[in-house]
Amino acid sequence: MVDRFRDGLLTPAETASYLEIPQPTLATWLKGRAAGAPLVHQVEQVRKGQPSVPFIAVAEAHVLRSLRSLGLRMSEIREAAAAVRDAFDTPYGLVSKRIATDGVDIFIEHGWGDLRRARDGQVPIQEVVSDLDNQQLRAAEMIERLVAHRDAIHRAVEKGGPAAYAMRSDRVEGTWP
Numbered sequence: 175m176v177d178r179f180r181d182g183l184l185t186p187a188e189t190a191s192y193l194e195i196p197q198p199t200l201a202t203w204l205k206g207r208a209a210g211a212p213l214v215h216q217v218e219q220v221r222k223g224q225p226s227v228p229f230i231a232v233a234e235a236h237v238l239r240s241l242r243s244l245g246l247r248m249s250e251i252r253e254a255a256a257a258v259r260d261a262f263d264t265p266y267g268l269v270s271k272r273i274a275t276d277g278v279d280i281f282i283e284h285g286w287g288d289l290r291r292a293r294d295g296q297v298p299i300q301e302v303v304s305d306l307d308n309q310q311l312r313a314a315e316m317i318e319r320l321v322a323h324r325d326a327i328h329r330a331v332e333k334g335g336p337a338a339y340a341m342r343s344d345r346v347e348g349t350w351p
Contacts, residue, residue, distance in 0.1 A: 182217050182225030189227045193235055203238055204231075206248075209256030211265050214238060234268045244277050254280040254292035 176183075184192060190200040204227075206213040214234045219226045227235075241251050255267030261284065264270060272283045280292045290297055 176229075178229035179215075180217055181228055182219065183229050183232060184225050184227045185223070186216075186227055188225070189232055189235060193232070193239055195235065195239055200235060203235060206252075208252035208267065209259055211256075211259060211267075213252065213255060213268065215266070230266060230269060234266065237268045237273075241275065241280070244275060246275065246280060250280055250293060254282065257282055257292045 186200055186204060187197055189195075190197040193200075195203075200214075203214040204212070204216050215228065215231045216226050217228055238251060242248075251268075254273060258267035258270045258272055259265060261282065262270065262272065267273075274281045274283065274289065281289045282292050283289050
């Protein structure tokens with residue numbers, strides 16, 4: 175079974191292409207840190223040219239791109255990722271269901287109905303905040319995008335990638351090793 179946290183799915187170049195992010199931007203995000211942990215995780219390559227971006231990192235980069243496209247500053251995003259990591263003991267702050275935004279600020283849900291601004295803990299007007307749904311990327315959208323980039327995935331496997339993937343109607347399934 176493919177480990178979405180530890181098995182490389184795509185190379186950084188393929189990830190940038192897939193998410194329509196400039197390669198230098200993704201490279202910066204892969205090196206970026208928030209409270210000592212990566213903003214976008216990367217795994218060691220088995221061999222040069224092998225995939226090093228696991229599925230979870232594709233999701234992290236997708237969320238980061240979404241937040242940036244709303245005009246949110248990197249400093250705010252780093253603060254929110256660090257706050258989620260600290261509060262909930264998870265290294266994957268950007269892909270937490272606990273992050274929401276109103277397009278101006280980033281908020282963290284600390285409990286049922288307890289939503290506070292990441293940078294200072296201020297409580298927002300609940301009706302204004304929209305959930306990014308960044309943990310549960312729409313399965314249909316993700317599968318559609320993976321199918322659209324099937325060639326890039328196959329090229330990675332042909333290069334000796336650590337895994338092969340089957341596109342099912344409702345999911346991506348690891349088929350090798």
